[in-house]
Amino acid sequence: MPNTKLSIESDTLLSDNMLLFWEHDEKTYMCHIKPDCEPANPRRSDTDNNLATLACFHSRHIGLGDGLDTKTPSEFWEGLVRKHVENNELLAKIRAGQIDGFEQILPAQDIETIDPDKLLDVFYGAVSDGEIKYAMAALNDRLCWLHMWLYDHSGLTISCGERTAPFNDPWDSSCIGWAVMDKNTAMSELAAGENNWREKAVACIKSEVASYDKYLTGDIWMYALYASDRSIGENECGRYPNGNTCSDNNSWGDTIDETCGFEGPYLMASGIPQTIGCGLPEALAAGKYWTGTANARTIVVYNYIRNA
Numbered sequence: 001m002p003n004t005k006l007s008i009e010s011d012t013l014l015s016d017n018m019l020l021f022w023e024h025d026e027k028t029y030m031c032h033i034k035p036d037c038e039p040a041n042p043r044r045s046d047t048d049n050n051l052a053t054l055a056c057f058h059s060r061h062i063g064l065g066d067g068l069d070t071k072t073p074s075e076f077w078e079g080l081v082r083k084h085v086e087n088n089e090l091l092a093k094i095r096a097g098q099i100d101g102f103e104q105i106l107p108a109q110d111i112e113t114i115d116p117d118k119l120l121d122v123f124y125g126a127v128s129d130g131e132i133k134y135a136m137a138a139l140n141d142r143l144c145w146l147h148m149w150l151y152d153h154s155g156l157t158i159s160c161g162e163r164t165a166p167f168n169d170p171w172d173s174s175c176i177g178w179a180v181m182d183k184n185t186a187m188s189e190l191a192a193g194e195n196n197w198r199e200k201a202v203a204c205i206k207s208e209v210a211s212y213d214k215y216l217t218g219d220i221w222m223y224a225l226y227a228s229d230r231s232i233g234e235n236e237c238g239r240y241p242n243g244n245t246c247s248d249n250n251s252w253g254d255t256i257d258e259t260c261g262f263e264g265p266y267l268m269a270s271g272i273p274q275t276i277g278c279g280l281p282e283a284l285a286a287g288k289y290w291t292g293t294a295n296a297r298t299i300v301v302y303n304y305i306r307n308a
Contacts, residue, residue: 024279
């Protein structure tokens with residue numbers, strides 16, 4: 001009998017070798033869902049759609065995030081200031097006391113009297129020496145950033161923003177960098193305004209980090225779609241010697257569609273049913289579907305070789 005569940009919405013988790021069966025327009029369909037064995041890195045393959053920059057720094061896991069050329073946090077933040085803040089603007093910020101703590105390096109009277117070029121040298125020298133807080137203060141009105149956290153235990157998983165479990169583990173977690181978006185990008189690409197650009201930037205950053213985390217954790221899925229002119233029933237089943245039914249792959253013929261790159265962990269949210277079409281979303285919503293599991297079979301083939 002078909003599944004009697006009225007709806008199969010976001011509460012249905014994807015699972016390895018998951019099967020769905022349904023009927024539509026006098027055809028029977030089978031969808032075989034499994035993990036994408038060669039998922040594309042969204043920070044390399046989809047760069048045109050990446051609005052944030054994921055700057056990661058880790059001594060062992062080289063190439064995390066966007067794989068930037070900058071080797072240290074200081075180099076990264078210094079580059080951001082040079083890119084986004086003109087020298088005259090930076091001088092004005094320093095002299096207006098907008099760079100918190102900078103007076104510890106130069107007293108206020110020295111800031112007012114020192115040569116502008118020397119003042120900039122002092123600022124960039126401090127950032128280069130690791131005082132990235134000065135760079136952050138200079139960029140606060142035109143960049144949005146969130147800390148990125150790594151949990152490294154039997155695999156890698158990342159998060160950003162608030163440091164929650166397991167990313168607060170004292171042994172296996174650490175801060176690996178920042179996810180950054182500039183104000184101009186948020187306003188031009190996210191239809192943001194002066195009052196909400198930071199809010200929209202944060203939402204976009206979190207979405208991109210979540211997508212990258214699914215890649216790191218293997219939560220990327222693919223499907224193979226089959227169709228048959230026969231109805232679901234005994235004609236669509238093989239039989240084990242004990243009488244239990246099993247799907248007969250030969251009855252389904254060739255794959256009619258195979259697509260990868262769907263982000264889990266939930267079936268409907270992944271977009272798989274919507275991509276397949278063929279009446280699957282409607283069948284799932286109405287509970288008119290069957291479920292199953294694909295079991296891999298190992299076939300041993302002997303090669304007979306005569307000794308010379």
